[in-house]
Amino acid sequence: MSKTEYVSPEGLRLDGRRPMEMRQLRAEIGTVAKANGSAVFEMGNTKVIAAVYGPREFSCWFVVDDECNSVFQVQNRSQQLNDQALAVNGDITCHPPDHGGVHFDSSNASFSGTRSACINAATLALADAGIPMRDIVTSCSAGYLNSTPLLDLNYIEDSAGGPDVTVGILPKLDKVTLLQMEAKLPVDIFENVMGLAVEGCKAVANYIKEMLWKDEDDALLKQALALSMNIPGSDSSVGDAEMSEATNDQELAMGMSCYLFVVLTYLEFLCHMDGLHNCGSHVGLKFYYLAKSYQSSITKELNMLALQMFMLNGSIDQSEESDVSKVLGDQSFMPSIISSELTQM
Amino acid sequence: MRGLQLPLSQTQRTRLQRAFEKLQSLSSKANSDASVTVADTIPVNYEDAFLKGHGTTELNGELVATVCGVVERINKLVYVRGLRARYKPEVGDIVVGRVVEVAQKRWRLEINFSQDAILMLSSMNMPDGIQRRRTALDELNMRSIFEENDVVCAEVRNFQHDGSLQLQARSQKYGKLEKGQLLIIDPYLVKKSKSHFHHLEQFGIDLILGRNGFIWVGEHVETRDSMVVDKPNSSEQSMVLEERNQTHTPLEMRQNICRVANAVRVLSTLGFSMDADLIMETVELSSSLKIDIHDMLGSEFHVLVAEREAERRSLMGKRRR
Numbered sequence: 001m002s003k004t005e006y007v008s009p010e011g012l013r014l015d016g017r018r019p020m021e022m023r024q025l026r027a028e029i030g031t032v033a034k035a036n037g038s039a040v041f042e043m044g045n046t047k048v049i050a051a052v053y054g055p056r057e058f059s060c061w062f063v064v065d066d067e068c069n070s071v072f073q074v075q076n077r078s079q080q081l082n083d084q085a086l087a088v089n090g091d092i093t094c095h096p097p098d099h100g101g102v103h104f105d106s107s108n109a110s111f112s113g114t115r116s117a118c119i120n121a122a123t124l125a126l127a128d129a130g131i132p133m134r135d136i137v138t139s140c141s142a143g144y145l146n147s148t149p150l151l152d153l154n155y156i157e158d159s160a161g162g163p164d165v166t167v168g169i170l171p172k173l174d175k176v177t178l179l180q181m182e183a184k185l186p187v188d189i190f191e192n193v194m195g196l197a198v199e200g201c202k203a204v205a206n207y208i209k210e211m212l213w214k215d216e217d218d219a220l221l222k223q224a225l226a227l228s229m230n231i232p233g234s235d236s237s238v239g240d241a242e243m244s245e246a247t248n249d250q251e252l253a254m255g256m257s258c259y260l261f262v263v264l265t266y267l268e269f270l271c272h273m274d275g276l277h278n279c280g281s282h283v284g285l286k287f288y289y290l291a292k293s294y295q296s297s298i299t300k301e302l303n304m305l306a307l308q309m310f311m312l313n314g315s316i317d318q319s320e321e322s323d324v325s326k327v328l329g330d331q332s333f334m335p336s337i338i339s340s341e342l343t344q345m
Numbered sequence: 346m347r348g349l350q351l352p353l354s355q356t357q358r359t360r361l362q363r364a365f366e367k368l369q370s371l372s373s374k375a376n377s378d379a380s381v382t383v384a385d386t387i388p389v390n391y392e393d394a395f396l397k398g399h400g401t402t403e404l405n406g407e408l409v410a411t412v413c414g415v416v417e418r419i420n421k422l423v424y425v426r427g428l429r430a431r432y433k434p435e436v437g438d439i440v441v442g443r444v445v446e447v448a449q450k451r452w453r454l455e456i457n458f459s460q461d462a463i464l465m466l467s468s469m470n471m472p473d474g475i476q477r478r479r480t481a482l483d484e485l486n487m488r489s490i491f492e493e494n495d496v497v498c499a500e501v502r503n504f505q506h507d508g509s510l511q512l513q514a515r516s517q518k519y520g521k522l523e524k525g526q527l528l529i530i531d532p533y534l535v536k537k538s539k540s541h542f543h544h545l546e547q548f549g550i551d552l553i554l555g556r557n558g559f560i561w562v563g564e565h566v567e568t569r570d571s572m573v574v575d576k577p578n579s580s581e582q583s584m585v586l587e588e589r590n591q592t593h594t595p596l597e598m599r600q601n602i603c604r605v606a607n608a609v610r611v612l613s614t615l616g617f618s619m620d621a622d623l624i625m626e627t628v629e630l631s632s633s634l635k636i637d638i639h640d641m642l643g644s645e646f647h648v649l650v651a652e653r654e655a656e657r658r659s660l661m662g663k664r665r666r
Contacts (some may be wrong), residue, residue, distance in 0.1 A: 134404065
């Protein structure tokens with residue numbers, strides 16, 4: 001079998017990009033009229049539509065995993081068909097019993113590019129829905145083919161069988177929430193590839209922020225239109241209401257909530273989500289989700305997925321940590337970055 | 346509901362744009378300097394004591410926005426007003442909701458909020474109008490008052506300690522709504538005004554503008570004051586109720602309801618705030634131009650309404666000067 005040149009001698013990839021070049025990004029906010037927030041995100045030919053419904057009262061459609069202690073919603077419909085789901089980082093404070101749901105619809109086959117596009121689309125949709133978030137989450141993938149780190153793999157490059165690192169970060173807080181790889185890589189090369197992916201994430205973050213700004217301007221104009229109709233006595237009352245609710249953003253602690261899940265098959269999902277009420281203190285919890293061997297022809301290595309969810313409850317973390325450490329004992333190959341996160345715990 | 350998703354022809358598009366531009370020039374300019382997106386730092390003078398309001402959080406010692414919106418400062422309070430926020434209930438708001446569940450001594454209503462609102466049995470007037478303690482029999486007969494999927498109009502009573510909402514429906518003007526349509530629009534389009542109940546005499550239609558963005562358009566119902574109930578009359582009234590349940594709404598009434606409802610839909614698509622007068626004008630516009638009811642949702646009518654509104658506001662502005 002002849003070896004395909006993924007990077008030509010001139011340094012061009014199969015689609016004419018340079019190794020450090022990303023695919024073209026395109027985003028649209030507010031496409032699904034019925035949803036509370038929605039967005040379309042395109043990375044090259046990968047197009048994902050995300051729609052957020054909520055925060056609202058918890059409805060009946062949930063899936064209980066045998067290992068997991070609580071319920072979560074499987075949302076990626078097209079992936080459901082392929083019997084897969086994605087795991088997504090959610091740096092959104094979660095407050096049951098109100099939950100929102102995020103739906104994804106991606107038109108093409110699921111590969112790492114879809115995951116990134118889903119996460120980016122979800123961020124946009126959540127921001128559109130007005131759900132309080134500490135930071136936006138952006139994601140990008142990078143790979144290593146023909147001894148070159150490549151940014152933002154397309155479908156052909158991804159199916160090539162080389163390593164493929166998907167990274168999700170919180171740009172402002174400069175933290176990693178998703179780190180996923182399906183192959184073996186020496187640590188120094190891994191660091192390069194991951195660094196490249198993080199750069200890609202930052203570029204996506206800039207684009208997303210731009211889109212949000214533009215969308216906000218439109219919305220501001222529209223609201224100005226609506227508000228300019230003078231109904232006497234209305235403006236003053238708005239001020240009074242806000243004054244009376246001056247708290248430490250109790251929204252984050254009480255009624256409003258949304259969580260965002262897209263769960264990967266073969267992932268053990270260790271999450272506890274019940275009884276979060278009236279919390280005064282913020283406690284950071286880290287959940288590590290591990291996957292059993294990924295049943296694809298490409299690789300049989302362990303998937304390592306780091307997920308960070310910050311929740312407001314003090315009582316939960318003790319039980320979680322014991323579960324986490326048990327599962328982590330199975331690890332044989334761990335990127336150096338992940339182990340440093342572990343020691344922080 | 347964002348962006349007009351109507352098939353507009355080229356001329357219609359230009360006309361609509363012109364109308365919106367005119368409106369924008371007349372409207373008060375929103376301060377776009379103060380708009381922020383998620384994770385933007387809010388410029389605050391940290392030496393002054395300030396209160397962190399909604400939509401903000403403290404990260405690494407600086408104040409960061411958690412929603413996209415406009416930063417508002419009122420005295421010492423700094424908060425971010427989200428542009429596409431969900432309905433934010435206030436005590437005393439009139440809301441329209443749909444019953445989702447009949448639970449023990451309460452009904453759960455869906456009101457476009459992050460949680461379902463609760464209407465306690467004790468906050469509801471009994472059908473016979475007598476003020477008394479609710480017995481177990483009353484509890485068993487809750488379904489005869491409201492069932493699932495009934496549309497109910499109520500008032501926000503208070504917030505529970507866990508953030509959920511409690512409603513009350515003590516007056517006769519609240520209660521079950523029948524023979525009409527429920528419309529869902531964006532909550533920010535309904536402003537707080539003196540009266541949310543409008544009786545359109547011309548059509549014999551009741552229009553209830555719920556602050557949560559649920560609008561009820563229905564056949565007019567005579568509200569009886571429960572305080573003035575005499576014993577002999579109450580049996581009469583219950584008979585009248587039964588009779589009314591059996592009568593059909595005449596076709597003309599139904600057409601009027603649809604016309605008003607479509608007017609509300611058009612206005613909400615265009616992003617104009619709901620006002621009974623505006624709705625009436627739109628309905629009159631449509632009937633004067635002999636536009637068919639279902640054509641009201643077409644692009645031509647939208648453009649007409651936008652132009653009409655632009656004219657109206659420019660006239661208002663001139664009159665004020």
